[in-house]
Amino acid sequence: MTAFGDFAPLCTNTPSYPWCNLFYRQLQRNASQILTGPSATPASAPVGINPKCGIPRLNHDGSISNVANIAACGVSVLFVVLLIVLCNRRKAAVGRIELRSFLTLYLLTLPLQLLSTGALLAQGSTALVVLTAVHAGMVAALFWTLLANAIVATQVVEDGTLSSLIPFGIFTILFLGVTTYVSLDIGLGVTQLIGGVESPPEALRNIPLFVLTSVWPAAAAFLYLVIMSYIVLRILNERRPMVYYLLAALLFVLSQLAFFLLGRVLCTASNQKVDGSFLATVLETAAVGVLYLAWKSITEESWDDEYYPS
Numbered sequence: 208m209t210a211f212g213d214f215a216p217l218c219t220n221t222p223s224y225p226w227c228n229l230f231y232r233q234l235q236r237n238a239s240q241i242l243t244g245p246s247a248t249p250a251s252a253p254v255g256i257n258p259k260c261g262i263p264r265l266n267h268d269g270s271i272s273n274v275a276n277i278a279a280c281g282v283s284v285l286f287v288v289l290l291i292v293l294c295n296r297r298k299a300a301v302g303r304i305e306l307r308s309f310l311t312l313y314l315l316t317l318p319l320q321l322l323s324t325g326a327l328l329a330q331g332s333t334a335l336v337v338l339t340a341v342h343a344g345m346v347a348a349l350f351w352t353l354l355a356n357a358i359v360a361t362q363v364v365e366d367g368t369l370s371s372l373i374p375f376g377i378f379t380i381l382f383l384g385v386t387t388y389v390s391l392d393i394g395l396g397v398t399q400l401i402g403g404v405e406s407p408p409e410a411l412r413n414i415p416l417f418v419l420t421s422v423w424p425a426a427a428a429f430l431y432l433v434i435m436s437y438i439v440l441r442i443l444n445e446r447r448p449m450v451y452y453l454l455a456a457l458l459f460v461l462s463q464l465a466f467f468l469l470g471r472v473l474c475t476a477s478n479q480k481v482d483g484s485f486l487a488t489v490l491e492t493a494a495v496g497v498l499y500l501a502w503k504s505i506t507e508e509s510w511d512d513e514y515y516p517s
Contacts, residue, residue, distance in 0.1 A: 212414035218256035222470045222482035223273060225323040226420055227255045228330065228339040229394040230411045235331045236396055238408040252330040253479075254323075256411060260474035262326045262482060272326040275485035280321040283492040287314045290499050300506035302359045302366045305375060306499070309352040312379075313495055316345045317488075324484055336394035344387030347419045350427035351382045357434035360505075386419045432456050435501070443505060451501030455494045462490035 209216055218227035234241050234256065235249070245261055246252045251268060253261025265272040287310055294307045319342035322328065328335040355375050364370045392402030393413055405412035432452060439448045470483030 210410070210412065212412045212417040214411035214413065214417065215256065215409060217467075218411055219258055220471055221255070221467055222258060222261050222474045223254045223276065223324040223326075223484040225254065225320065225339055225342060226390070226416065227411075228323060228335050229343075229390055229416070230256055230413075231330045232336050232394040233396065233402070233404060234408065234411075237404045241409050246330070249329050249331040253326060254330075260471050260479060260482075262474065262479050264326050264329060268479075270326060270479070273324055273482070273484060275481040276488055277321050277325050279485040279488040279492075280317045283488055284314060284317050286492055286496065287317070290496060294499065297503070297506065300502075301362070302356055302502065302506070304367045304372065305352070305356050305359045306502055308375070308379070309349070309356055310495070310499070312345060312349045312352055316342065316349060319345060320488070333395075337391070340387050340390035340394060343390040343416070343420055344383040344385075347386035347423060348379045348383040350424040351378050353431050354427040354434075355379075356502075357431045357438075360435065360438050382419075386416075389413075389415045389419065428456075428459060439505060445505070448501055448504040451497050451504060455497040455501060458490050458494035458497060462487040462494065465490060 214224075214226060214230060217224050218230060231242070231246065231249075231252070242252075242257065244257050245263070246255070246257045251264050251270075253263050255261045262273050263270040291307060291310045291314065294303060294310060297303055319338060323335065323339040323342045328338070352375070355378070359366045359371055359375075389401055392398055393416060394402070396402055401415055402413075435452050436449065439445055439452065465483045466487035468483070469486065472483075473486075474482040
């Protein structure tokens with residue numbers, strides 16, 4: 208029976224689920240007999256733990272790696288760089304520095320995602336574990352910066368000042384550091400307190416990692432939408448920007464559905480050539496782009512003076 212914090216269903220049924228890289232190394236050290244089927248050979252094993260369908264590692268079984276998601280990440284990098292440039296040009300806009308930080312963190316997650324899910328590195332390798340751990344840390348920090356942007360938009364503290372940037376930076380570093388440490392502990396087995404093998408080992412249970420990579424992002428995204436809805440509808444008394452925020456939320460939800468529900472379907476249909484990760488990447492990047500449009504729409508000069516006086 209699946210319990211809270213179990214990664215086994217995700218690592219078996221969801222192709223290219225990156226955090227499974229950590230548990231592969233954990234099982235390799237402590238319960239290697241559990242690794243069977245496609246996971247039995249580290250040199251060719253796909254991302255996952257005994258996955259029902261997965262893309263084999265590059266140059267094994269005719270694999271060209273997770274090329275669709277690699278391409279999606281590459282295009283997304285160029286798109287997000289453009290968003291950062293456009294953000295920098297709006298020097299007087301409220302929350303510019305904080306939004307730029309969010310976009311920069313999202314930009315950094317893309318090459319990490321490419322490497323942790325691209326079927327390029329051998330399962331169980333230290334390089335893959337470290338890159339996956341940093342990726343997990345970046346994701347947790349990214350969703351803090353998303354929520355922080357909503358908090359800054361309330362003008363509880365003035366954006367761009369030390370009173371805003373210091374807590375913004377401290378919590379970003381904390382989420383990054385704590386999540387990366389938890390992830391490294393699972394993969395490398397530094398301690399038994401956080402990264403130790405749970406019973407039964409095949410459950411792949413780790414509650415701290417589950418909270419930081421699944422519960423926290425969902426909660427942060429929900430709170431962001433609630434706060435921004437209040438600002439747009441109650442403070443700004445506008446409806447047009449709300450369309451952008453709802454569209455961004457829809458795109459984000461669709462990205463998760465594509466990843467978790469379509470991944471195995473596409474993997475099977477394509478004979479292990481592609482999965483849902485590339486669709487998820489495209490939709491997530493589209494959501495980020497729409498968030499930029501939403502921010503731009505609520506920081507027009509005519510609103511800045513009326514609602515955010517200096």
